[in-house]
Amino acid sequence: MTDQLHDTTAPVTTGTAPVPPRRHRRHRHLTSRTLRHVVMIVASVLMIYPLLWMVVSSLRPNEEIFRNPGLLPLSLDFSNYERGWTSLAQPFSHYLMNSTLLVLGCVVGNLIACSLTAYAFARLKFWGRNVAFAIMLMTLMLPIHVVIVPQYIMFSQTGWVNTMLPLILPKFLATDAFFVFLMVQFIRGIPKELDEAARIDGCGHFRIFFQVILPLMLPALATTTIFTFMWMWNDFFGSLIYLTSPENFTVPLALKSFLDTQGSSDWGAMFAMSVVSLIPLFLVFLFGQRFLIKGFATTGIK
Amino acid sequence: MSAIGELSQIVGKRKKGGVKEKHPDNRAGLLFMSPWLLGLFGITLLPMIASFALAFTDYSLLAPPEFTGLANIKEMIGDTRLHNSLVVTFIYVFVGTPLQLIVALLLAVLLNQGIKGLSFYRSVFYLPSLLGGSVAIAILWRQMFGANGLVNQVAGMLGFENLPGWVSNPDTALGTIILLHVWTFGSPMIIFLAGLRQIPEMYYEAASVDGASKFAKFFRITLPLLTPIIFFNVVLQVINAFQSFTQAFVVSGGTGGPSDSTMFYTLYLYQKGFTQFDMGYASAMAWLLLIIVAIFTAINFFVSKFWVFYDD
């Protein structure tokens, strides 16, 4: 496989890929393209239905939400938003703020710590590497429910309970093995010739890491950002255990306070604020996915 | 290209010439690994060891643990609910994971082509994953698959009348959760997409010059170069699926019902640890899970030698 690829002598092209001649096949192309769009649109409706339902529900009075799994008739009652924003101990913006702080801390931590660790695993040859890698994978295999109690006992010794430190600090210490492994796989996909070339130019590991590897793993970094954002934005159990006072609550904890499993819940407000809390998530995704597509294909390595 | 080709020859020679040292990067390794090492010894390892030790105790959380030797393990051998939860989890892992990954890969490949409105579709397909474990989705799911839900209404129009509810039926409840899992294929899809974007364009250009067909390009360039990412997704999705908790928890309201048909292993573990105050037993269960998952991961790594293609 490798040989076949490497032996192919291709002319070095710059700019966009050449457009193949397709005039005589235009008609067939059009129908297949339409077909593809039809498939995509049907699939999209299936995917987007729950979101639409959520938005529509958030605009319905409480007692109508459950009578109607459909999307019509559409009512436009914004009182759920008003109530949701104001009826908890703090205005909802406060919880959005808390979540944002938490998530930003975690994203930065993961980006720095996981990429450094991943470089070591993927490119360096050092004593105990394979054992360390196996241990790292093992840390992924224990359910959180049994490690959280001993971890809580540890953190309660430091007096960090009811702060975000127990949630953020571990990210700066590369405890999120998922992302380390993800980045390892991406780095291993980068042709080694590139760092060898840099090394011959006299670069040390840090320069190789920063100047060669990091720019090339932009898609992996974007993925890490999006996932960390999403997972911490929705994180319930960790926040539940460590954050006790309502001033420190994050969005998932706040959303839960609308509900009472034993009595009456404010479903309308819950849906309304769920929709609101989706917006930052979605924006980050839209923004982040632009970097997803900037891989090798566009960074000019030809 | 030719420069790289020459380079790789030089490198090849250097390798053959033999840098004898087995671990040339020990110092740099320590440096790059230092955050992780700090995290391991400062944060991760102690709770893991504690949970292992607790597996041999009776620990209610509310009072200090008492050493009970192998009592938890003996109890696990005779615990039929635990055996059932293993069966449920295995079904989920071995049906749900392949389905989800195949859907994710197909759509990622489809979305990687120059289709109009690409970023729109990508966002739309990712939406379910953003909503994944939320309460709102649990409610919607129960409603869609309820006796009078949307699914049965559509089935009714197609002539299948009076179907029972899907979520509330022990024979079909697990199926709906697997479906929910497949439906949130966004995360592996994104990882596939990122992997696809990382494949150097030059390979395709070179292949075009050789007159390779689309299929040939896919099977001889895309797929092999994507294998590290496919491998990652397989390993991680299997590990995650074994620990699947949230979806079953929200859809069944934490009960694992009806009749334990959605009682996932970690859900049972959670109930043991937190609602039945038997964290010792939960810890023992967790370590059994770790052993099971480790075995499957080891198999995955072993098999990967035969199909995963690395450039190093």
Next chain:
Amino acid sequence: MFTRRSALALGIAVPGLAGLAACGPNSSGGSGGGDDGSASLRLAWWGNPTRDENTQKVIEAYEEAEDSVTVALEPGEWSGYWDKLATQTAGGDFPDVVQMDEKYLSEYGGRGALLDLAGAGLNTDDFVEGSVEVGEVPDAGLAAINAGLNSLAFLINQEVFDAAGVEIPDDTTWTWDDLLDIATQITENTEDGTFGMTQMGPVQGLFQVWVRQAGQDQYKDGAAGFDAETATAWFEWAKKVQDTGAGPGASLSVEDAAQAMDQSLFATGKVAMTVAWSNQVVAHDGLVPSGVTVLRPPSVTGSAADAQLWYKASMYWAVSANSASPEAAVALVDYLVNSPDAGTILGVERGVPGNMTVREAIVPDLDEPNLKAVDFLESIEGELGPIPEITPQGGGEFEDILTRACEDMLFGTLTPAEAGQRLLDDLTAALG
């Protein structure tokens, strides 16, 4: 991977970890007390936005009256609340004052986590008879004081009765068979998909009524207090509900039980009768357009005097045994349960106050749905059966055990007799 020796070494580490938990800086519950009587307390509860707001207001009032005391509020939601409380207990971080449930009272009280309120001098003189004892845990004294009382009640949707042309029965004389007959009649007289009653087989409270009417109870001396025959009879009755069409089929029942209250068959007008705790009357009343009627559960003999009802604490207040300021914590609890001022703010949201002075102070201001609950509770006062034993350790699982046995029976995997036997076996195993 781990040798036997290292496993042994780890075994030694466990007591060390426990010791860690007991001697941390937060072992006092993270709160401090000064010599001058000043104290900062932590107060934790589960609830909903209404309760959160009430509680916040009552604490503001308290802080105003007691300058030297500050109270940190820690609200939560039911299931998360218990995960957190257990973790905090393990970490030696138990809040000073907590809201407690009957299900878990002896788990915490029996392990020494809760202060004996009677020993600490909490005044309970004004409490109605039988309402203080429900907080007593063997060897732990008065581990918690009830924050409100409850009883099991039948809720009626008048509109469905009217649509079926059926009269609402006299709840002082109706029997279990009457209930079935009426429900069957309603199902027959209404359109498809509407039923006389919900499937009550998995309702733990009603099961308890059933076994009490058979001269037994849920628990006796920390073990199961009923025999397999009584449980079997219960499941046979539940099967009849399904088979006669009085209630919905297995699948729909399971679906209904998992729904939020707003989505339930009862709230959406699909059944005429359901069963609930009396503090849920208000919520149901708001969901049924014409309001609900509250009835006593039926009896075997056809006499309300034999219905064997009891006052259950809808929830309790408890104080941490390790609180740094136990006096201040008990004083706060005293304010919450004994002060008419606090009562006026809190209303009956946590249940009807057991303290008669407080109850009398707040009843005049109650609206109609709340009055329904209070009236019901007062009307059964003369008919109460013996005070039931509180849920022993491990009994918190009983509801799940009952639900599972009942669902298996309704889906036909178990016969009623098998379900009855399994219920008893599983409960016995859980109580260990």
